[in-house]
Structures are given as C-alpha cells and as structure tokens.
Amino acid sequence: MPETEPPAPWEYTLSIPNDPRAVTVCRRTLRLILTLHGLINLVDTAELLAAELISNAVRHTTGPAALRLRWSGGVLRIGAWDADPEPPDPPLALDQLTCAENGRGLALVRACSDVWGWQPQSRNGNRGKYVWCQLATA
Template sequence: MPETGTTETWDYTLYIPNDLRAVTVCRRTLRVILAMHELTALADTAELLATELVSNAVRHTKGPAALRVRRSSEGLVWIGAWDTDPEPPEPPVPLGRALEAEEGRGLGLVVACAEYWGWQPSARFGDRGKYVWCELPAC
C-alpha cells in the first residue's frame, strides 16, 4: 500500500496481435487493473476510451499493437494505444456528429470524455508507429 499522502504510481503494457478479439482482452484487463488499484469509479469511462483507442489501432493498421495504462504521481490515469502507423490520427469528429455517424466516432468520444488527449510518434517491436493517448483524473 502507498504511504498516506502519496499517490501510488504504476505502469502496465499489454502487447496484442492485430486481431479484433484483442480489444475485448484489453477491456477486461483494464477493468482488472483499475479494480486492483481501487479505481473502479473510473472503470466505465476508462473502458470506453481504451476500447476506442485500441479498436482504432487494430482496425487501421496491419501490425501488432499495445495498450498502456499508467497512473502518474499527479493522480492521473493515462491510457494509450500504440500502433504501427506513424501517421497522425484523423482529426476527431465533434461529438454531436460523431454519435450519428456509422464510423469515426472514436476520437470524438475520447475528446468528450477525457481530461486531455493527444498523440505522439513512437516505436515498439522495431516498428515505427504512434501512441494515441488520453488522461483521466483519478483523484
């Protein structure tokens, strides 16, 4: 257990194949991580955001992907999905239009539900790619 008055930090990465079934594995793993760290109040929102990020990573690339979940010393929960496409994600569709669309809602939901979001170039498995991430306050 963390000392009183300090914020526990942790960092998990789940490497996944390019398989849509991996989205379910990521969702369930994320829920377990949050429960183990007594952050179940975040579970529904975090699960929605992770699902959108990982789904995009798997659907729009051919290579492996990863889900990374960490808690910062500032009390933020950071959720990121890495994929093998180094190009920036498409700009988010405003939530009002996103809810009516068949596709392309993912980042609109992330923008609406997360404190912050963004993307950055990154490499894993020897492949160039990117992380698309978002933050939720855990305090």
C-alpha cells in the same frame, strides 16, 4: 486524522496481436488492473476510452498494437500504440456524430477524457504512433 500517502505510480503494457478479439482482452485487463489498484470509480470511462483507442489501432493498421496504462499523481493515462506512423484522423465535431457511420471513436475520447493527443514513436527500429488520453480522479 493521519494523512495517507498518495498511491505509488505504476505502469502496465499489454501487447496484442492485430485481432478484433484483443479489444475485449484489453477491456477486461484494464478493468482488473484498475479494480486491484482501488480505482473502481474510473473503470467505466477508462474501459470505454481504452476500447476506442485499441479498436482504432486494430482496425486501421495491420501490425501489432499495445495498450499502455500509467497512473501517476492522481492521473490515469490510457494509451494505444500501433505500428502505423500516420496521425489519426481528427475527431468529428459533436454535431456530426449522429450522421456519421465511422469516426466517432476519437470524438468520444475527446468528450470523455480530460485531455488527449498523439505522438509519433520510434523505438528499437520500430515506427508507429501512440494515441493517448488522461483521466484525473478529482
């Protein structure tokens, strides 16, 4: 049986305004991108993770934001950039989730992704942060 070459790396960035409707736009765009790249098995989890990251960016900041998707080496990285350089609040422990009214987003990201993190960003005079998570296909 001939060996197939691994899919080539790709990256997409979707810039969005600070508008709660942008979360839906990001979810639908992510679903389309992953489907077109043959990664349908990642769609549901990736959509949940992207929605949590983007909704945090829109809810807790006042400036623009961006959804970033990168595929490389069998790993999908989903990230949200926003203009606020302050770190995100740490995720709640799983036993705190049932009582909490807020703060469940990053706990879901931590529970559903292989790894997550954040880093401050400074580019072209713009400051902010990038919160990301990764999903592997295998």
